[in-house]
Every structure is written in structure tokens, then in C-alpha cells.
């Protein structure tokens with residue numbers, strides 16, 4: 399196997415390892431990013447709290463109406479029970495009866511408003527529940543796909559690491575130094591294939607002698623233009 403081919407195989411393993419690592423990092427990021435779920439969950443909790451408040455207000459309003467009805471019953475019992483006969487007292491009871499009835503009417507209006515507000519919050523809570531459930535179902539589907547991809551990529555990583563190990567073992571130390579510095583300075587591509595007489599990395603046309611030299615098993619040949627090692 400030529401020196402250039404050994405380096406080319408090492409580069410293929412490195413490139414695939416880089417791509418796998420990048421995708422795994424991207425998957426980690428997506429799995430960790432649960433903004434849509436947080437927003438839906440927060441909205442649902444707020445709707446829950448608002449419904450609870452509306453429920454408490456409605457209960458209080460109902461109790462006020464009931465208490466007022468009791469006051470009216472007591473007033474009516476005094477007014478028509480026969481125990482009170484004094485005309486002035488009866489007149490006072492009559493005035494109180496009218497005042498109590500007016501107040502009851504106000505309290506009943508307030509109760510109707512509280513009922514309407516409670517119904518509105520019930521609907522808002524149901525909508526928030528539905529949204530949260532939809533977001534959770536969507537995430538579950540997405541995450542399932544990502545988890546299987548992640549598992550496959552981890553298996554790939556192990557296989558690639560072993561291929562990388564083999565390729566690395568075949569390269570001699572001096573060539574590895576050259577390869578590493580080229581990979582660092584040439585955007586990860588240290589070795590370029592010769593394709594149709596040109597350098598596949600930069601597209602420069604190679605002289606016939608250069609293209610021929612790239613076939614050598616013993617020597618490394620560089621592209622005149624981009625200085626990458628040529629492999630033919």
C-alpha cells in the first residue's frame with residue numbers, strides 16, 4: 399500500500415469520526431433543548447392556578463348569596479311570624495326586608511359573573527392541557543427517532559474508532575506529523591485525490607509529471623497549488 403493511500407485511509411476514518419461526533423453533539427443539543435415543553439408546561443400551570451382562583455371566588459360568591467338568603471328568611475320570619483306587633487318595629491323590618499332584597503340582587507349578579515369567569519378559566523385550562531399533551535406527544539416521537547439514531551451512531555463510532563486505529567497503525571511517524579499539520583491548516587482535508595488530471599481538493603490542473611508522481615508508492619507528492627498530498 400502506498401504512503402499516500404495509507405494517509406488517505408486515515409483521512410477517511412478521521413472525516414467519518416468527525417461527522418459522527420458532530421451529529422452526536424447535535425442530537426445531545428436537541429434532546430437537551432426543551433423550550434417548547436417548558437413554555438407549554440408553564441402555560442398549563444398558570445391556567446391551573448387561574449382556574450383554582452376562579453373556583454375559590456365562585457365558592458365565596460355562592461356563600462355570600464346563601465348567607466344573604468338566610469338573613470332574608472330571618473327577616474321574613476320576624477315580619478310575618480306574629481311575634482312582632484309594634485308598628486314601628488314592623489315598619490323597620492319592612493325597610494330592612496327591601497334593603498336585604500336589593501343586596502341579594504347585587505350578590506346574585508356577582509355570582510353570575512363569577513360563574514362566567516369560572517367557565518372561561520375551565521376552557522382556558524382545557525386548552526392548555528391539550529397544547530401540553532400535543533407538545534409532549536410530538537417530542538416523544540422526535541426523541542424516539544433521535545434516540546435510535548444516537549444508538550446507531552454510537553455503534554458506528556466504535557467501528558470507526560477501530561478502523562481509525564488500524565489506519566493509524568499503518569502510517570509512519572513522519573508522515574503522520576505532515577498529515578496532522580495539513581489537516582489542521584487545510585480545513586480537515588490533507589490528502590487530495592487526483593481526478594481527471596486535477597487536484598480534487600482545489601481543482602488545480604496537475605502537470606503530467608505531477609500526476610504520474612502521485613502514483614508513487616514510496617514518495618509523497620504535493621499539489622503545486624494547495625500543497626495537499628496527492629493520492630492517485
Ligand SMILES: [Zn+2]
Pocket residue numbers: 590597598599600601602621622623624625626
Ligand atoms: Zn490542490
